[in-house]
Amino acid sequence: MGGHQHGYQEGHHHHGATEIDWASEGERLTRGAELHADELRRTAAWLRAEQPAARLVVDVGSGPGVVSCLLAEAFPEAEVLAVDGTPELLRLAEERAAALGLAGRVTTRRAELPGGLAGVEGVDLLWASRVVHHLGDQLAGLGELAATLRPGGLLALAEGGLPTRFLPREFGVGRAGLQARLDAANEEWFGRMRAELPGAATVVEDWPSLLTSAGLAPVGSRTFLTELPAPLGPEGRAYLMDRLTRQREVLDGVLDAGDLATLDVLLDPDAPEGLLLRPDAFYLSATTVHLGRAG
16 A cells, blocks of 8 residues: 555555455465566566576565566576465465476475574575565664675665555545545554554664665665556456555545545446546556665
8 A cells, every 4th residue: 555565565464364365365466466567577687687696586575476486587597485474375376386387496485574584594686575664673674684695695675666546636536636645544554553563663764774774785776667557457457456445444444434435436346436447547656676785
């Protein structure tokens, strides 16, 4: 949601959740990652240019393994380790790798941060997308990730970017400017979520500076776009329905009644003004990736 939960690899940590339908959750995460496949391939090409001889690549917070498999394709000489805390999602990653003929090079490990990467070392490239902001002590988490790298190893941190946009400012339902209010409500929710994390510590989220504090030399930052113009295709509309449904659930009690009613219209599959049928729906997102290299 907003700038914190990016589509292709939203943090799938469920604070307070007790019963989760992992089949549908894995489908949602897969749909989001596949929607951003072109963006991810451009990102992987940049990473390969920066680390062409990588032999061990680690995907932390891998979910169903879409990015893990893309990294395996971008680094054909490398072994890829998909790391996640959810066995059901790791099983999906294994099935995806097998279906793509990558089972010999993509393996999985169940682990939670912080502390779950003990024993993982000699890493040439570590990919961490929307993972660190789920840790109370983000700087300590970066230190744990950095500790896995060999000298010259690269940490690729996908954090930040811009909030996703999918409709005009005025789209004919409710008050204009809904997405800006969703951004503000999400920031409020996100701040509460972070404050409730174990060991929560406030830091300035200057990611290149945090990489330096974790002992890495900043290499650079780049922002990658996914731009799907109107009229949006069925895959993008299905993903937006998933995304907005989650926002509706999380932000109930944060948004006012008028904006909640607007969301209900957008999520009505039969409404001409809804996301599935309206002709002006599009999808635009921007994700920033920061690189740090071990000395």
